[in-house]
Amino acid sequence: MKSNYAPLSKPTIVFHWLAGLFFLTVLGLGLYMGELPKGPAKFEIMDWHKSLGFAFLFLALARVVWRLYEGHLPSLSESHTWQDTLAKGIHVMLLLATVMMPVSGMMMSIGGGHGLDFFGAILVEGGEKIDWLGGLGHEVHEIGANLVILALLLHIAGALKHQFKNKDGLLSRMLGR
Ligand code: HEM
Numbered sequence: 077m078k079s080n081y082a083p084l085s086k087p088t089i090v091f092h093w094l095a096g097l098f099f100l101t102v103l104g105l106g107l108y109m110g111e112l113p114k115g116p117a118k119f120e121i122m123d124w125h126k127s128l129g130f131a132f133l134f135l136a137l138a139r140v141v142w143r144l145y146e147g148h149l150p151s152l153s154e155s156h157t158w159q160d161t162l163a164k165g166i167h168v169m170l171l172l173a174t175v176m177m178p179v180s181g182m183m184m185s186i187g188g189g190h191g192l193d194f195f196g197a198i199l200v201e202g203g204e205k206i207d208w209l210g211g212l213g214h215e216v217h218e219i220g221a222n223l224v225i226l227a228l229l230l231h232i233a234g235a236l237k238h239q240f241k242n243k244d245g246l247l248s249r250m251l252g253r
Pocket residue numbers: 088091092095096097099100143149166167168170171174228231232235236246247248249250
């Protein structure tokens with residue numbers, strides 16, 4: 077299906093799918109790890125979660141810089157509807173979450189005295205607990221995870237409604253068509 081709307085730039089499309097997939101992977105690992113009982117399997121998944129989450133931060137920051145440089149996506153209509161405003165708000169929330177989730181995770185790990193490592197390479201040595209840092213990181217990470225899941229459900233439902241109910245090709249424009 078061809079889109080009814082102004083096209084999106086190549087970097088916007090590449091960043092969206094690359095960061096989206098990466099983010100969903102780290103989110104999925106986080107949720108899975110939360111369900112596992114304490115033991116070697118949980119710690120192995122946690123290592124992957126933390127290292128991939130840390131690497132993701134750089135992609136998220138590059139994407140935010142691109143968004144700031146380029147501005148909001150071209151609007152869907154001249155008359156700004158409440159759906160437009162909601163979609164924009166959710167986009168901003170998702171962009172913020174892609175930075176806040178890794179940052180709060182790092183705060184939790186460092187504040188908890190575990191330091192920070194990237195697939196075994198030590199970036200911040202573990203040591204003393206810093207209670208306020210660990211506590212704040214934990215709150216933001218947990219509340220953030222729930223909010224981001226809600227935002228993503230609305231985001232994906234909105235995209236699918238446009239594409240398949242309104243048949244306006246909104247998803248197509250994010251696929252470069
Ligand atoms: C299967 C999953 C997804 C679908 C179908 C989807 C669909 C879309 C579509 C169609 C747009 C363009 C809206 C427009 O043209 O006005 C969009 C934009 C956007 N999406 Fe998604 N999306 C998905 C996953 C994600 C994920 C996981 C994130 C966050 C990590 C995300 C964050 C964003 C953001 C921030 C925008 C605004 C443009 C930008 O800055 O990249 N999306 N999405």
